[in-house]
Amino acid sequence: MKLRACTASLICKKIIDQVETDPNIPLGSIQDHFQKTYHVGISMEKVFRAKDMARKHVIGDYTKQFELLRDYALELQATNLDTTIKIDVCPNGNPASPTRFQGMSRGLVGLDGAFMKGPFPGQVLTTAGLDSNNGIYPLAYAIVESENTASWKWFLENLGDDLELGINLNYTFISDRRKGLQIAVDQLFPNVEHIYCIRHIHDNMRKKWGQTEYKDHLWRCASATTIPEFEHLMKEFSEYDKEACQRLKQIPLVHWARSHFSGRAVYDVLISNICEVFNGKIEKGRDNPVISCLEFIREYLIKRICNVMKAMKKAKGPLTLTSTDILNARKKGASQYIAKWNGANKYQVTGALQDQHVVDVRNQTYTCRKQELMGIPCRHAIATLNDMSKDPEVELDIYKWVHKVYWLET
Known part of the structure; x- marks a missing residue:
């Protein structure tokens, strides 16, 4: 030719x-x-x-796709039942469009944002939860003109309407303190528990304290589950570097120290990677025109939901795959613990290095707080159950001690 x-x-x-x-x-x-x-x-x-x-x-052309947004929204609503689509036009003409996906039960919501690429500036705001298999479950996404308090407030208001989140919301948010997000959260959900990503706290401190020892001290303090353990580790940190420890104390403990978390949400994460993983998966779509970008995200979510359903079909037993693995690992670790009955409803459980805690059988409370935070029996609880099982009159089922969020039927 x-x-x-x-x-x-x-x-x-x-x-x-x-x-x-x-x-x-x-x-x-x-x-x-x-x-x-x-x-x-x-x-x-x-x-x-x-x-x-x-x-x-x-x-598709970038400009023309903005003109087709309303038609796209109508098509989505017709073909995706129970999906919420809202378009809000600002005075400067920049549109924004969120799409909501149902399904969350662990009380944890991750919030994040990422830049749009291409000729029109903008941000993709995302929110995701954790499913019963400890996988991310994207809930909603929006394209907004910029990341600021007004955009976050609009996004969270729509999310609150869809998930029926009232002003007395008892959920837990986790984020890397995005621009304008804290003000929006405080105004809309004053009772929410807002956790800050510990990795981003470390990144901010690393400018002055970049050595590995600082990171180790920070993570040990943040990971402690009880207040006495936390105070002991903070004292060690202060002895190592008092100025760095004081800088860390300026951030309210309820935002980053696991020992001060309420336990209202069933999770034990300290980083906001549930949304960061989601943003990484949709990165290739963010340089497309607006509708192509939204379609890229929607098609990814369809594939993800189908893959999760296929994985769940492989589960054997009452629990999801990951929770079963965690429980089995803790069963092995519990063999190193000794439980002593106090004659009533409590057990003193002692492990290596004088790891000693109390298990209240009647109320199912544990002074280590690990099960309270995550919802899966800790080694102290399993050691207690092992001791109780020696009594032939006691009928035990360890799965009854696992939070219902991890059950396949849930």
Whole structure:
């Protein structure tokens, strides 16, 4: 085939399939392809224009897709039952559109934001929870003009309407203290427990205290589950570097120290990677026009939900796969603990290095707080159950001690 006039439009027609298969195909590869296939030399500027034309043809024009947003919203509502779509137009004409996915039961909500790419600035705000298998469960996403208090407030108001979150909300939010987020949370949900990602706290401290020892002290303090243990570790940190410890104390303990968490949500995470993982999966979609971006996210979520359902079908027993693995690991560790009955409803449980705690059988409370925070029997509880099982009159079922959120039927 011979090309008499190799225009950008003609090049575009020849490379549409290539661009659709690989949107990131290098310009040099296209240039070499035409040289070898058609024996035509074309400038890099013309290749750039042709690829841009092909890309717009494949994923749609950026400006035109904003004009089609309302039609897209109607189509989504018609084909995705119980999905909420809201479009709010600001005075400067920047639209925003969230899509909500149902399903959350652990009381933990992660919040995060990521930059849009392409010619129009913007942010993708996301929120995700944890499912019963300790996997992320995306709940909602929105494209907004910028990340600020007004955008977060609008996003959280819509989320609150969908999930029926009142002003007395008892959920737990976790974030890396995004711009404008704290003010929005305080105004809309004053009773919420807001956890700050410990990794981002470390990143802020690393500018002055970058040694590994600082990170180790910070993580040990944050991971402690009881107040006495926390105070002991903070004392060690202060003896190592008093200034760094004082800097850490400026952040309210309820926002980062596990020992001061309320336990209202069933989780033990200290980092906000549930949303960061989600944002990583949709990164390729963020350089597309608005509808193409939203479709990229929606299709990813469909695939994810189907994969989770397939994984759950492999589970054997009453619990999800991950919770079963955690419980089995704790069963093995419990063999190193000794439980002593006090003659009533409590057991004193002692392990290695004088790890001693009390288990209240009647109220199912544990002074280590590990089960209270995560909802899966700790080694102290399992050691207690092992001792109780020696009594032939006592009928025990360890699964009854596992929070219902981990049950497959839930």
